[in-house]
Amino acid sequence: MNPRVEKILKIDFPVLTLQFKNGEIxxxxxxxxxxxxxxxxxxxxxxxxxxxxxxxxxxxPHEQDFCPDTLYLESHPTTDLLETYEDLRELRAAKEQAAGQKPVPLHEVVAELGLQPRLADGMQ
Incomplete structure (x- = not known):
């Protein structure tokens, strides 16, 4: 069984950005x-x-829906919403919940997404 949808993060016709119960976006x-x-x-x-x-x-509202497996299998990973530290914190919290509250270091979330960490201006 594939993960189910936890929430809709963005509706940008005709695309839905979804967060699944396993933390994937x-x-x-x-x-x-x-x-x-x-x-x-x-x-x-x-x-x-x-x-x-x-x-x-x-x-x-008029009962159109998609099979949860279709939503998961036919969707594509995105990182376009992960623009802020808060977004990363929310993703980490979702991953921790999916892992049974086991702590997930933020740097692991960043690495898993293939993002390059950036230091604030003036920091080395």
Whole structure:
């Protein structure tokens, strides 16, 4: 069983940035589904923005939803939201929760994401 959606971090039509229960942050594009019967209503940007997390998946008011496995398997990792220290702290907290509260050092989260740590201006 793949991880379920914990929260929607960003809605940028037609892409949802999702945080999964294991702490991963991934982008899911709904574009391939927008011209398919039941999902056509999602073409309306205003309606699309009404996406909510429901029972580990993403759903809309008129009961459109995606299989949680589809959301996980067809989404792609992203680091575009990890612009601030707070974002990294939230990701670390999610990873700690997924690991049963085992502490996860911040530098490990940074390394896992393949990011280069930057020192503040004037620091060596």
């Amino acid at each position: 991934k982008n899911f594009s709904c574009e391939p589904y927008l011209d398919k019967g039941f999902f056509r209503e999602l073409q309306n940007v205003q309606y699309f923005s009404k996406a909510k997390v429901l029972d580990g998946t993403v759903a809309w």
